[in-house]
Amino acid sequence: MSSAVKTYHHGDLRNAMIVAAAELIEESGSLGFSMADAARRAGVSTAAPYRHFRDKEALLDAVAQLGFFGLSESARRVRDAEAEGSIEAIIALGKNYISYVTTKAAFYDLMWGDIGARAFEAESFDRKAAGFYVLVDTVRAYFNAQGLPQVNVLDLAIKLWAMVHGFSAIAMSGKLPHFHPDADVPAMMEAATRSFMRGVIAEQRNAH
Amino acid sequence: MSSAVKTYHHGDLRNAMIVAAAELIEESGSLGFSMADAARRAGVSTAAPYRHFRDKEALLDAVAQLGFFGLSESARRVRDAEAEGSIEAIIALGKNYISYVTTKAAFYDLMWGDIGARAFEAESFDRKAAGFYVLVDTVRAYFNAQGLPQVNVLDLAIKLWAMVHGFSAIAMSGKLPHFHPDADVPAMMEAATRSFMRGVIAEQRNAH
DNA sequence: ACATCTATGTTAGAGTTACTAACATTCCTT
């Protein structure tokens, strides 16, 4: 069904719409996105997509969910490639996050706006597979491997996530060049993460 | 011109539209926002706003700019209320940021999406008054007052901003309850900031 | 093989919106 022959039935319109939507948003932003444009790009009438998506927001939800899925998949690949228990694995996850967010701007907008909030809540969405848990595991492995004092791993992972997300958001917002013209965001994130971890470990040692 | 008498000319339609837009977005999100709705709320015809805003995005730009202005104003108030040179002043700025973002959801969306990026670049917008510079000054005052080794204050301020923004974004995204049902975001931000600063200072001492 | 059911297309159209054009009213300057 992937030939160039035009058939009455598209064959894979649901996925084609998601791809078309992601492309259009990549090109022109999510603000001016229209269902009709995406339908034309997929080569079907403007009414056809409504067989697969209840409304425009449902399509955007699907795009956002694809974004979450892609991010968690890439996180798993990174974890598998890095030495378990090293702080480098944590850093690598952060760099991957920044890289994913900044190279897939179309997804970023949707994942972190109103759409993303609802998409994440959706019945059909698998929150258990969130990339966040990859980070939690990686943090736990680091503390275990280094023989460091126990910490609240969940708490720590959220803090690391916040840091990395903050750098990503600032990078995406376009405001950084006004404050620091040649900032190297991944390098700053790495330095900040190392400083933070150093402080955390020092506090833990002090407490015992 | 603030009486209840209905006159042909509104008198302050530009501001009324910005207020109406902020309210509507607060109530129903920025996705479904329509110029026509805002015009009805302001009590004018749907064409009237175009005397004050070139198009819908120009109105949203103005709302976003109001958001930036409000944030920087509140930052200045916080700075003036806190002891200069204390780390508490830095923490207080962070808590104010989180509070501002989470209580003014309407602004947040606009400030950090496509609209915000353009609004921030606008010719008419005063970037020199950005709240970020309040943070820079506060960080510098802290290092001076405590007699700590010199650091790159700009660099450090961006890292602190990223942390605080990250916590705010995560709080706004609605995802946190799925990972940590009763997380106290401001408390986590404070703890993370203190850990981070401790690490930074330890590194500075080590380097000398 | 054949009929039929269901999924998934199409066209047509109603209602809403963004924005423009032409016109109306009021304000402000001189």
Place this chain on the structure above:
DNA sequence: AAGGAATGTTAGTAACTCTAACATAGATGT
């Protein structure tokens, strides 16, 4: 007081979202 500038109004176009009614093709049961 006159007249231009500013800022409203109504009317209208094009595009968009979504629905209804109908068309076609795949899938299923006999």
